[in-house]
Amino acid sequence: MVWLTGGSLALGLLMVFGLFGLVAIRGFSTFWPSEVVRFTTESGEVVLGQVRGSEERLLTEDQLQQLEDQKGAETVAAVRANGDRTERRRVRSVNLFDTDKNTTAWFDDFELEGSTAGLDGAWERAIERPEWALTVERYAEGRYFGELVGFRSGDTVEEDLDAAWAAFEASRARVDEARADWKYIVGVRIGRDLSAATKDAELSARKVALNEGEGSVEHLAAVARAEELGDENALLTKELQAEANTIEQGARDAALLVRNARGEVDEIEVWDVVRAIPANRIGTLGALGVYVDRWLEFLIDDPRKANMEGGVFPAIFGTVLLTLLMCFVVVPFGVLAALYLREYAKQGLIVSIVRVAVNNLAGVPSIVFGVFGLGFFCYFVGGELIDPLFFPHYGNEPVYGGGGIMWASLTLALLTLPVVIVATEEALAAVPSSMREGSYACGATKWQTIRRIVLPRAMPGIMTGMILAIARGAGEVAPLMLVGAMKVAQSLPLDAQGLHPERKFMHLGFHIYDLGFQSPDSEAAIPMVYTTTLLLILIVVALNLTGVWVRSRLRQRYAAAGA
Amino acid sequence: MNEPPTTRPAVQGTVRPDDVRSVFDAVSKGEAFETCVHPEVAEEDAVLEVSDFDLWYGEKRALYQIGMRVPVGKVTALIGPSGCGKSTLLRCVNRMNDLIDSVRIEGDMRLSGDGIYGPKVDVIELRKRIGMVFQKPNPFPMSIFENVIYSLRIDGERNRTVLDEVCERSLRGAGLWDEVKDRLQDSALALSGGQQQRLCIARAIAAEPEVLLLDEPCSALDPIATGRIEDLIEELKGAYSILMVTHNMQQASRASDYTAFMYLGRMIEFGPTESIFLRPELQETEDYVTGRFG
Numbered sequence: 053m054v055w056l057t058g059g060s061l062a063l064g065l066l067m068v069f070g071l072f073g074l075v076a077i078r079g080f081s082t083f084w085p086s087e088v089v090r091f092t093t094e095s096g097e098v099v100l101g102q103v104r105g106s107e108e109r110l111l112t113e114d115q116l117q118q119l120e121d122q123k124g125a126e127t128v129a130a131v132r133a134n135g136d137r138t139e140r141r142r143v144r145s146v147n148l149f150d151t152d153k154n155t156t157a158w159f160d161d162f163e164l165e166g167s168t169a170g171l172d173g174a175w176e177r178a179i180e181r182p183e184w185a186l187t188v189e190r191y192a193e194g195r196y197f198g199e200l201v202g203f204r205s206g207d208t209v210e211e212d213l214d215a216a217w218a219a220f221e222a223s224r225a226r227v228d229e230a231r232a233d234w235k236y237i238v239g240v241r242i243g244r245d246l247s248a249a250t251k252d253a254e255l256s257a258r259k260v261a262l263n264e265g266e267g268s269v270e271h272l273a274a275v276a277r278a279e280e281l282g283d284e285n286a287l288l289t290k291e292l293q294a295e296a297n298t299i300e301q302g303a304r305d306a307a308l309l310v311r312n313a314r315g316e317v318d319e320i321e322v323w324d325v326v327r328a329i330p331a332n333r334i335g336t337l338g339a340l341g342v343y344v345d346r347w348l349e350f351l352i353d354d355p356r357k358a359n360m361e362g363g364v365f366p367a368i369f370g371t372v373l374l375t376l377l378m379c380f381v382v383v384p385f386g387v388l389a390a391l392y393l394r395e396y397a398k399q400g401l402i403v404s405i406v407r408v409a410v411n412n413l414a415g416v417p418s419i420v421f422g423v424f425g426l427g428f429f430c431y432f433v434g435g436e437l438i439d440p441l442f443f444p445h446y447g448n449e450p451v452y453g454g455g456g457i458m459w460a461s462l463t464l465a466l467l468t469l470p471v472v473i474v475a476t477e478e479a480l481a482a483v484p485s486s487m488r489e490g491s492y493a494c495g496a497t498k499w500q501t502i503r504r505i506v507l508p509r510a511m512p513g514i515m516t517g518m519i520l521a522i523a524r525g526a527g528e529v530a531p532l533m534l535v536g537a538m539k540v541a542q543s544l545p546l547d548a549q550g551l552h553p554e555r556k557f558m559h560l561g562f563h564i565y566d567l568g569f570q571s572p573d574s575e576a577a578i579p580m581v582y583t584t585t586l587l588l589i590l591i592v593v594a595l596n597l598t599g600v601w602v603r604s605r606l607r608q609r610y611a612a613a614g615a
Numbered sequence: 616m617n618e619p620p621t622t623r624p625a626v627q628g629t630v631r632p633d634d635v636r637s638v639f640d641a642v643s644k645g646e647a648f649e650t651c652v653h654p655e656v657a658e659e660d661a662v663l664e665v666s667d668f669d670l671w672y673g674e675k676r677a678l679y680q681i682g683m684r685v686p687v688g689k690v691t692a693l694i695g696p697s698g699c700g701k702s703t704l705l706r707c708v709n710r711m712n713d714l715i716d717s718v719r720i721e722g723d724m725r726l727s728g729d730g731i732y733g734p735k736v737d738v739i740e741l742r743k744r745i746g747m748v749f750q751k752p753n754p755f756p757m758s759i760f761e762n763v764i765y766s767l768r769i770d771g772e773r774n775r776t777v778l779d780e781v782c783e784r785s786l787r788g789a790g791l792w793d794e795v796k797d798r799l800q801d802s803a804l805a806l807s808g809g810q811q812q813r814l815c816i817a818r819a820i821a822a823e824p825e826v827l828l829l830d831e832p833c834s835a836l837d838p839i840a841t842g843r844i845e846d847l848i849e850e851l852k853g854a855y856s857i858l859m860v861t862h863n864m865q866q867a868s869r870a871s872d873y874t875a876f877m878y879l880g881r882m883i884e885f886g887p888t889e890s891i892f893l894r895p896e897l898q899e900t901e902d903y904v905t906g907r908f909g
Contacts, residue, residue: 398716484753486749486751486753487753487755487756488714489711489714489749489753490747490749490753490755490815490818491755491765492711492714492742493709493711493742493745493746493747493749493819494742494743494765494766494769494818494819494822495739495740495741495742495743495766495769495770495822496739496765496766496769497739497769500769504755504757504765504768504769505755505756508756508757509756608802609756609802
């Protein structure tokens with residue numbers, strides 16, 4: 053029996069640690085800048101890119117036959133000589149296709165040039181590692197692999213590679229600064245401030261129309277004001293846009309000259325470059341620098357290029373904020389409900405039925421809660437009650453009538469409510485009756501006893517409920533897809549103006565789903581999926597550890613030895 | 616109870632031979648009988664008066680026609696075999712039995728002349744006039760200081776000077792001050808069992824109760840801690856009127872001024888402790904206090 057029980061535990065642990073180990077290894081390795089290799093395939097295609105993994109496979113007779121039809125007897129002979137085995141590598145390179153879809157492909161050893169001489173060592177014979185091979189991360193178009201051939205600044209071209217690289221690094225600082233100014237003008241001044249002001253004026257005009265009547269003096273005045281402001285803002289926008297364009301033009305004068313795998317020289321303007329890494333030259337220390345830099349970008353930046361590059365900060369922010377909001381709702385609500393069930397309600401059949409019902413609620417599939425949240429919170433409470441009452445001037449445009457972080461946190465609160473109620477009830481039941489009696493004997497009322505004795509004593513147990521709720525709620529994705537999680541959210545739900553409970557938000561769990569299954573180049577997104585998963589796990593663990601820490605503090609305070 | 620009394624009661628002759636066990640016979644047959652009350656009891660002023668008090672747990676009757684007067688400033692012990700209703704009677708005084716749904720009572724109980732039961736009685740106010748210490752120490756999950764001043768806290772007292780004063784006075788009264796004065800803000804749950812029980816006594820006397828109820832206060836303590844609590848009861852006598860339930864016959868004889876013997880929900884005999892232990896009126900009482908039965 054001891055072997056059976058111990059074996060089950062070992063198997064469970066193996067699966068947990070296996071899963072976490074896989075996620076951790078893959079997740080942590082994503083940002084390491086691996087070497088760039090160049091090789092030619094048998095068909096004469098030149099590939100320049102990074103190896104993202106390899107596997108050995110054993111070919112069956114059928115597959116060998118097929119291979120012979122395609123590639124000829126020599127290739128098959130080479131495979132047979134290797135014991136029917138061949139190794140294949142996943143290579144990420146932008147030059148496989150002209151579009152940057154499916155930038156990752158498998159290459160078998162027998163596909164390499166010169167492989168007919170024997171598969172053993174074919175890879176090492178086929179590849180070369182160009183010294184000045186660059187991995188270029190671009191803002192708009194994703195990765196680019198190429199060999200540095202020069203640097204153009206204005207009309208002068210520097211062809212000495214060391215000097216060209218130095219010139220590129222020197223121009224980086226200037227261009228980055230210009231880009232920051234440009235981003236502020238386009239993103240914040242035009243994209244946020246001016247358009248918000250214009251929209252506010254229009255909305256207030258509509259509000260006046262609703263309050264004072266269409267065509268009233270006040271309405272006309274408000275419309276005139278809005279139009280005036282709109283015109284002013286349009287003018288201002290034009291000026292700012294011109295300013296931004298000047299900045300952009302001024303900074304677009306420098307470019308990297310890079311030869312791609314087909315031998316053509318491309319010009320990549322420094323303006324478009326996020327990061328260029330001479331991957332075969334930087335060494336371990338340099339690679340470490342790039343690694344740290346990429347992690348920082350991942351943690352604090354906005355995503356780029358259909359979420360496949362850049363950071364996930366809005367998703368981290370959304371996840372943490374959502375979980376905290378959920379806690380603020382579910383813990384008080386759940387504790388009050390449990391207090392009623394355990395302390396006030398007359399124990400009997402009805403209370404038992406309620407208790408069973410609450411427990412069963414925990415087994416309802418989470419998507420059902422999502423559907424409920426969408427129907428009840430978004431459409432009914434938001435769309436039918438709040439919007440017509442408080443935001444009639446928005447017309448048909450939903451404010452609270454669509455998904456938003458408030459509805460999402462309420463939906464998650466409903467989802468995790470049973471967990472909190474059950475844990476709290478158990479904690480309340482575990483408070484010794486002698487303590488309650490002692491309190492009553494001192495002349496305390498029921499509420500005083502609950503507030504001063506029962507609740508503090510039950511607090512560690514309530515915290516357990518909260519920790520379980522976080523564990524359940526933070527990793528939940530399915531209901532969020534219906535009530536407000538977005539692929540890309542324009543603005544954070546919490547900013548200098550305060551909390552915007554109606555705003556949609558990004559969420560790490562949804563981000564994983566989106567990267568892995570909705571992305572235009574899911575092969576290339578796989579490493580990011582692992583990294584994002586790792587991050588989500590770490591965040592959930594961190595939230596849980598915070599709860600555990602608070603709980604242990606409370607335990608020390610309220611339930612020391614002997615009680 | 617296991618130890619025979621040092622002197623045999625010299626009052627053998629006062630018990631009529633045909634009365635032997637007649638009370639228990641009456642009890643077992645369910646017949647009415649008069650509680651044997653010694654005349655000394657009537658001479659004392661009573662803080663608590665109980666008359667014709669009955670109690671039922673659902674269908675089961677637990678107390679029968681209890682009548683007793685708890686003297687002011689004295690220690691009164693309730694003794695009797697397990698299940699005889701001692702604790703039930705004690706818990707009726709501060710209406711702790713209200714917490715049990717199935718309990719029904721009849722009869723009258725008065726604290727300093729005010730009715731304890733009755734539709735107009737404010738139970739919360741009533742309990743503030745009565746201190747209670749339980750069988751198992753039950754300190755609250757808070758600091759020693761907060762434990763002692765709990766009854767003032769729930770009344771909303773905020774004056775720090777008052778609170779400090781009450782805390783020190785109560786802890787001194789409970790003989791705990793010197794041990795804990797330097798760590799009043801520590802958790803009360805870290806104290807030893809005996810200290811916890813004395814803390815509970817300090818908590819009970821903080822509100823200056825008119826009567827102090829002790830429900831087997833030493834049964835969960837070791838002999839040394841028990842000795843200290845007994846000394847404490849001796850010191851509290853006079854300042855407080857104490858009604859105490861005990862299983863320990865020696866404790867009753869050492870610590871109390873008056874003793875009431877209960878059996879099967881009836882009060883059999885009530886009188887000065889010395890009389891009850893040395894010269895009981897009834898054979899049944901003598902049998903119980905000498906350990907021949909029970």
